[in-house]
Amino acid sequence: MGRRSLFALGLAAGSLLGIGLYARRGRARERIDLYFADGSMSSLDGGSSEASRLLAQARDGLRAARP
């Protein structure tokens, strides 16, 4: 295998890894943070069913807020 092929293979593998990490980072950003009057706080990850329902409502609000 020539040096060119190795370089191309490395570039492709690196790109795939980068895309995967970027997509994972994007998913991790989605969350619902709840703050209660007694000072406690709860964070729902975007992957949970409860958070998905709440995030859908939040997206409706964001759509209304943006032209």
Added chain:
Amino acid sequence: MTDGKTALSELTEISSQVDAAVLFSADGEVVASTLPDTRAKELAASAKALFEEAGRVGAGELSQLEAATADGSLFVVRDGDLLIAASTGAEPTSGLVFYDLKATLRNAAAKPKPKPKPKPAAKRKPRAKSSGTS
């Protein structure tokens, strides 16, 4: 100290992160907004529904929330019967946004100070008649 509209214009002046905001009552009625009427009503309705549903998640009384999506965040804060919902871009500085929203709620809820009454003009004493003749 100020009304809802003034409080919101102060908010958009001091916070570079807030894109749009609406002040609304606990029953969903819009008090003031930075958006046109129709969109303000839609945002208030969505924020009210989100806050009510989120309030059922925990055992305690919900006071504020942030819904963070990849496109931006929606914040809702409650103070008594008044709520504020605000949208920001992605990954805002949440603490600062909450601080500004709470200050706006306080400003909007504060009763305007009564104007000081003008002092009544001091009564002039009637001039004593001059007894002398000139």
